[in-house]
Amino acid sequence: MTTTTYPQQRLSRELTVTLPGALLLLLMVSPVVWALAISNWAPGLEVLRPMALLGLLVGIFFARLPQLAGWAAHTFSAALALTWAIQLISPLMDDRLTTWRDQATELLIRTIIWARVINAGGRGEDILLFVFVLCLLVWALSYGSAWMVLRQGWTWRPILLNGFVALINYTYVLPKPTLAFFIFLCAALLLLVYQHVLQRQAFWDAAKIEYPDLLVVRFLTSAAVMVGLLLVLTAMMPGEVSLERATQTWDTLSSPFRTAREGWEDLFSTIHAPPGAGSGAFTTGSAPLGGARQLTTDLVMEVRSTEYEYWRGTAFDRYTGSDWQNTVGEQARAALGAASREQARTLKAADEPIPLRDTLARRQVDQKITLATDRLDDLIMVGGSASSVSIVTQIEHNYLNEGGTLVANYDETALMVSPERLRAGQSYTVTALVSGADVASLRAAGSDYPAWVRERYLQLPDTVSERTYELANRLVDEAGVRTPYDIALLYQSYLRTLTYNEQIPAPPAGADHVDWFLFTQREGYCDYFASAMVVLLRTQGVPARWVRGYAGGEFDAERGVYMVRENVAHSWPEVYFPGFGWERFEPTAASYTNLPQRPLTATFGSDPSEPSIPPSPPEPARDFEELDEGLEPHTAPPAVVVTPHEAPVPAAGLELWRPLAIIGGMVGMLALLWVLVYGRWRYEIRGLSRTRAAYAGMALLASWGGMRQADQSTPLEYGAALAAELPEQRRTIERIVGAYAREQYGGPQRGASGLPSLEEQRALHFALGRRIILRPAAPFGRAGANRDRGRAPRRA
Template sequence: MAEVLPGFLLILLMTGAVVWSLSVSNWASGLEVLRPMALLGLVLGAIFARLPWLNPGLAHLLSGMLGFTWAIHLLGELMDARLMTWRDQATDLLIRGLIWTRVIGAGGRGEDILLFVFVLCLLVWLLAYSTAWMVLRRGWTWRPILLNALVALINYTYVLPKPTMPFFVFLCAALLLLVYQNVIQRQAFWDARQIEYPDLLPLRFLWSATFVCGLLIILTAFLPGEVSIDRATRTWTMLSSPFKAAREQWEDMFSTITAPPGAGSGAFTSRGAALGGSRQLTADAVMEVRSLEYDYWRAVAFDKYTGQGWQNTVGEQARAALGVGAPEQARTPREADEPLPVSPGQGRREVVQTFTMKSDRLDDLVMVGGTPYQISLPTLVEHNYALSGGVNVPNFDELALVVAQERLRAEQVYTVTALMSFADVASLRASGNDYPQWVRERYLALPETVTPRTYELAARLIAENGALTPYDQALVIQDYLRTIPYSESITTPPPDADLVDWFLFEERTGYCDYFASAMVVMLRSQGIPARWVRGYAGGEFDTERGVYVVRENVAHSWPEVYFPGFGWERFEPTAASYTVVPSRRLTANLGSDSSDTGGPLAPLTPDPGRFDELDEALDQIPVPGVLQTGGTSASSGNAWSLGPFGMILAALGLLALAFYARWRYELYGLSQVGAAYAGMALLARWSGLGQAEQVTPAEYGALLAAALPDHQATIVQLARAYAREQYGGPAQATGQLFRGARVELPSDEARKALHRALVRRIFTALPDRMSQFQRS
């Protein structure tokens, strides 16, 4: 017992420090239960380890059962107070586990904090029990130390603030345990060979090791503690520069790797981007954007296609023009709010965009929707140079990226004044093809790897559709690519093939990197300058706060096409759920209408004050049962004289008001086709004819038509129009050609008649639904 006690106390200190750091890490509320969980695990591990007659398998089984029981007991205080018994608590955890499994299996994300604490309890139990067993039964030392060190380092790396004191306690206890166990093993060796040694030798060694560790801590405490920020920054830059360079090189070599949460969303490659295999992104929030106009948020523009991916050579060309040693040294510094000398371009307006970082940006790239004009941060701008009179002058119109001079951290806010395009279709069609020299030199170039059938496909599509202008030709190629299925789970591309050719003719599916690459290559093959851009799609609009929430899983790439006098214009060949085709007016004098653009209307720009408008409209609706007077309120006697009848009318009025509010909420922001279909589906759902998740719009239309045969033509026409808008590719707006057929919505009279029939069905079907409810 005298030999076991010091070892057990050191194990208690070592593992206890790790568990303590976990319990104060703020991963979730209720982590205090980890401490008694680990304590009992250590005690049971020590007891079972010192019973030589106990079979290891039986010991582990008993330990697991006791740990499971103890965890449920400890979590009882965090559960509903109505769960009085252990059986009730265990059943609740089982149900939570089943629900969690179904959510994860369906591709969702688990959000049950109690289950997280329960799993963490089991892991802590396993850590404590296995540490005591390995040291006291097996005589192992390094394995339990490394296991505890792994847990401590993972927690220390990700948690803020850092649990420094528990980490140093763990470190000292681990060193002392290593010394003590080594002496114990030597002592057993000496005893076996009858070698004499001093009494209490392990404790003497342990005391000496404790003295050395204490001395090191005291010496460390007397080291200089006042270090200037400048000195610390220089030291950190010097120490971290090799790792930063290695990280950037690693990202250039393996740009499609799946990074851990918090890392994948924080970095884009700035020099090269390979087209790789499947990808998987998290739903972690990257940033929030407050902007009056919807757009994509550009990070880096790439100009050179290699057959295997893309390269950004703008920095290299700027380096060569200035004669400096690295592309980073050729970036132009700009002060906060200092305007960039960019060409204003036709059809562009200033839009203020406010970005709030939700995670650290490891690449320090400044995002922008449009062309950056003013940025509230000190920045470094990577742009090219052009010869003018034999002298290299800055060309900010060929801008590849903007980086902040200081690190971009979570919760940091910066503002960008951007020049966003509002060019109309007629103007872009009339822009011609008189491209500047720098555009012709770099944004029409293609490598020899591009196959003849890629050229032929682009030429055939343009000829078959009779597209004469670069704008119409870009639309034709965009619409063709949107008919190719989207998938993030693709096979690994062959190493020796041109990957655009492989995507177009072999794989025939892919994600944004391939769609954007194919469109740029096909446009360049027909003499239309384009570039490949990487950043984020617009994101989800939060109506309560009036911001776009941008997550890692909308990291995106898209093509931009150059139009003389207008600059770079965005197109969208990727038909994914998070993408939006740009909406452009037909002419400068007409309102927004995409019926001639070959693409759908972009969603209406969400208005944070739309609920005020809704409330104002609702106030104008007369409520049945409420007496309207000219300026004098009705007396209480008149109000009560209505009796039950008036109360019924008031209830019906409130019900009608609720239905109207829900109706306006469901249909707000949808396109004309989407609103018509959603209105029909909403009324049908209220009448008991809801659309199941697995049913397509066409199938749902057939079901509704069978239930309402008098309105069959209207229902089928609505379902077809909506299906073409969502899945049909080129035609996604009313009055637009779709493979030779014109997509038209039913007349207003027909839709109103359908709505009246569905409303009648709500009330006629109500008795049947009530009887079914009573029987159930």
């Protein structure tokens, strides 16, 4: 043990200091990056992990090179970050961009276009650019954390920075990455201990006080035990906080992080909304089929309408085997030669008509929508097909080439958004054309599909398995159905026999997600049911698309509105019928869904203005053999009565044992704390001579009580200050300090000449321990200075 760093010891000393810090940095940054990578903000976020790892290694290496100036290190780091980020995201780019230079040029062009859109007041929608920017931010987070801790000696700044990112992500994703957050919290606490020990080592080196080898490792081991005990005891404490109070507290604490997230969404509005993320990100360009989802009961909007409908948000046309993509905007951009999807949208003034072609058997219905929360994606919902909107609207639709002239095709509308932010409490009215098609008419609609329908809504990737085709063909052959309507009804009935379950694992990598759902998992939620039906229909040449939005909601009879909550966020298939347009089907047998109601044949003489009766709760799942040859069945089950969970009756004596258990736990924790502190104190002074052990033990206990030795003070000056604080122990302190000074500066002495007895040292330790608990308000040295004013300090 020594405080002097000789040349042969420098490497060992450097490793002793750097390795624990590097490990703690890895433990702190890794859960934050891991939570971002699984947050489902966008496809391809798995590149964040290697990005952060290299950034952390570079930060550690540069920080421990004192010869490397800060500006040079940061310049090299930025160059490495750009190079590594482009390399990692290259698989997400066009295959024709084969060289690094081509890929970098493409990103530069995308950045310029994105900046122009943002500067013009628009919202960014380049998901590749979002992944690239997130890679750079993750690099800055990991590299910056390593630099601040290992070069600057800062601790709180990197902890707060990582915590801020973790909390922004935590307020957004579901299910919550709780384990990752607790790992980050433990690493942050240990990093504080690590930095404190390094500061104390520097002080002891300056004071030429010996301390044991591997002090950082020993302190961190003790701290890790204490942090673990703290977490275990916290988890065992009884929770009596009401859900309402906990929700209010969380809303207050997470408010600034939600604000930061909303600002981020303005820059990249097409990032995915993980399930339960609220009223945001329905405008995303792709929607992955993932694992479990969890939705809240928060009210999203109220709809006043004479017709029950599903409220469509976004329609997706392309299936990739793992997600759905909305390519309508990109096709419109290419047709017009626009710079972005957003610029290719058509602006419609308030109440301006939207010309539609497929209007057979449709009736006009006004739908007044009142938002309960801010609509972060500014999406306009509609039941049916919109013919006008009461506010200014941007419509993302495709185009038809008629005789060399581009004509807007509003029958292929993917979404509608407001150019202004839609706020809570705001209302708008959509005049919609709602389908009233009957079964006979849809059966007779035929299969003479327009070219734009055949080109885009029969697409299937190579990932669709052979057994999926075989299942689709077998069901049709066994049922003997021929018309597209009957085929759709057949698949709808078959899928409703599968189990609805929101808590499913994520599909395995590389598997076609519809195949996994149909043959392996055999249960899932609406995303999988709708995807399976669209894929099955397309195998039979029946055009269909995948739609996401909200199911109809709960009807409030007193107010005459549908209450649409977040937990009815839904996806469903829409099938195209020539002349009639897109018709909704419902393969998901969930409590919040409803089968569409269609009469057997066309009806005459009905009053279209007469309000329809809101539908009853949906029927349970049926066997697919029960395919109706006429009217789709809909039977109203008995009313469901929701009763609160009964509170458990406490067992006899529970009220007595609970406080006893808490008191016993606290006493046990205090006893364990005393054992750990005493054990560490004895451990730190082991191997020292009796004189040096006496001085080191006294100084260690005194520092815990707020009486640290100043860098400029000698042992005799420090002893005088301690004696002034503890006058009853003056004689014992002076004898320990005198013996230490003689041995430290005058050479080793025989035995422990001049040391007080063990009983006197125990009395001093007891006094110092009482000082740790009952620390006075006055800073160390002030009281002694007042008492010893005018007395010159004695120097060694």
